[in-house]
Amino acid sequence: MTPAPVDTWLLVDAGNTRVKWALADAAAPLGSWLAQGAMAHGLLDTLIAEWQAAQAEQGRVPARVLAANVAGGGVRAAIEGALRVCAPGAALEWFTSLPWRAGVLNGYANPAQLGCDRFAAAIGARALAPGRNIVIANCGTATTVDAVTADGRFIGGMILPGLRLMSGALARNTAQLPQIDAGTVLPPVFADNTHDAILSGCLAAQAGAIGRAVAAHGGATCIISGGAAPLIAPVLAVPARHVDNIVMLGLHAALLAGGMDETC
Template identity: 60%
Template sequence: MVLLIDAGNTRIKWALARPGAALGDWLASGAVTHTELNHLPASWPQTGITRALVANVAGPRLRDQLQLMIPTTAIDWFASRAQLDGMHNRYRNPAQLGCDRFAAALGARALEPGRPIIVATCGTATTIDAVSAQGDFLGGMILPGLGLMAAALARNTAQLPQVAARDLPAGFADNTDDAILSGCLAAQAGAIERAFALHGAALCVLSGGAAPFIAPQLAVAHRMVDNIVLTGLQRAANASDFTTG
């Protein structure tokens, strides 16, 4: 079995897959927050995992912790590169691109081949990236995620409250909580729609914890995909030209 891990800024997501299995065909999957990290080993079989592929954007301390927990010594720490699985990385410095963004683009392209797409991952930060129909990763945008936007307003203003993401009634907000959330959602959706128009995209592949709240606000064609980074890691694990990063 292959253990796939997406170690993000807030949560660690994982999946178990057989080598060569179809994308998203996982034997098991789950997620924990950073404070629940010690629960991870109990979620994984301690035998039968022959390889782990990890995208870590949460820093060296978490990498060291995961290294001790993963029940195999065959660990690939996924990194962005100039080319993989037919996708060309056009970042000025390909290695500087966040490995999670590279994996998400790889997964989205595998699900929607031959189409110009926008890949929006809506987590602690929102990343919005463009992939051409020919398979070029062109670059993208990074902005504060939905929760960070709301928290910044609550922290830096005297009388605005902290609000949580939820479904909103249609139309203009008639109370402060809804007005804050409406503004933050509009900013997220507006950035995605601007990128969509700039790229001339056919579809936006949308993922991340805030995606269910942002999706209803979008006026462009979109597809929700859970755990797009794990999907990309699975694609990378099966790619004939993948080597340890």
């Protein structure tokens, strides 16, 4: 028998490469998950089984779902199809970038054009470091480096190719594709072979962008997240707090803050 919906939330972060999710008790503190998971887009056909297993183990079906999607219509359709099976009674909201939400004022020239993942990450960072100037570096398929002021204004940021994209672009012309994963050994700054030189240069470019943003934002608190963060964080010249999945934390913070508010 399928459990009845209870005061439980399902958070979904559909990024360019993977779909991450977390199940949270509505009364739990920020970042406290009952269950969580992640899968590549090519494995989305297993999403129903994974969610059903988590719900059966916890004895809960979510009453509310908040999902951020930057991966396009196909991924959105797959998530919606899984929810029709796993949580047919849940209230589903697709997270979008609003002028104001959860204590963050969206300062983009056109607030709706800000990527919803970047807005969620700003909300998450603000919840983790309230009252501080913050730089959020989210290092995934693309690397985004964004700034939030101490009073909660998202003032903008920068987007550059992620570490794998950047190294791949160079390697296509050198036949020296670096293997980049969580176990990659960091090369010396001055590498003695092309493979390591590509990786060293790309790490320096990523770290330099983040360091420049921190300096421009008055020595702000830096939060780094994303799949490439374990490689980039050790080469930063500025202190940084490594946070797993800042977008998911932002979605959670948005729900903990209550309803949507487009005014300030």
